[in-house]
Amino acid sequence: xxxxxxxxxxxxxxxxxxxxxxxxxxxxxxxxxxxxxxxxxxxxxxxxxxxxxxxxxxxxxxxxxxxxxxxxxxxxxxxxxxxxxxxxxxxxxxxxxxxxxxxxxxxxxxxxxxxxxxxxxxxxxxxxxxx
Numbered sequence: 509x510x511x512x513x514x515x516x517x518x519x520x521x522x523x524x525x526x527x528x529x530x531x532x533x534x535x536x537x538x539x540x541x542x543x544x545x546x547x548x549x550x551x552x553x554x555x556x557x558x559x560x561x562x563x564x565x566x567x568x569x570x571x572x573x574x575x576x577x578x579x580x581x582x583x584x585x586x587x588x589x590x591x592x593x594x595x596x597x598x599x600x601x602x603x604x605x606x607x608x609x610x611x612x613x614x615x616x617x618x619x620x621x622x623x624x625x626x627x628x629x630x631x632x633x634x635x636x637x638x639x
Contacts, residue, residue, distance in 0.1 A: 522591045
């Protein structure tokens with residue numbers, strides 16, 4: 509499974525978690541991993557580790573997004589845009605394996621697929637400011 513595919517799975521799970529209580533995260537992860545039939549054990553382990561690292565840093569990621577997205581409250585952002593931004597900010601600020609430009613490009617490409625018409629430019633604008 510490619511990094512892009514893993515990133516896409518992370519996006520989907522992070523999106524699902526937005527609609528559940530924090531106490532249900534583990535159950536959501538296990539349920540989601542059950543539908544990742546094409547993933548190897550190593551890929552599942554990488555996916556799960558990365559997901560929990562994002563969740564563990566969510567408070568700091570959200571603070572940075574609030575500071576950067578002037579005129580936008582996180583609660584006003586589209587859920588998919590917010591989740592894309594969180595994933596990309598995690599990769600930029602905390603994941604040294606992924607070059608910043610790759611994180612931004614991947615977020616924009618996913619925004620084209622899953623977001624609205626203005627999502628790619630919105631995501632690009634916020635991430636450019638963070639860079």
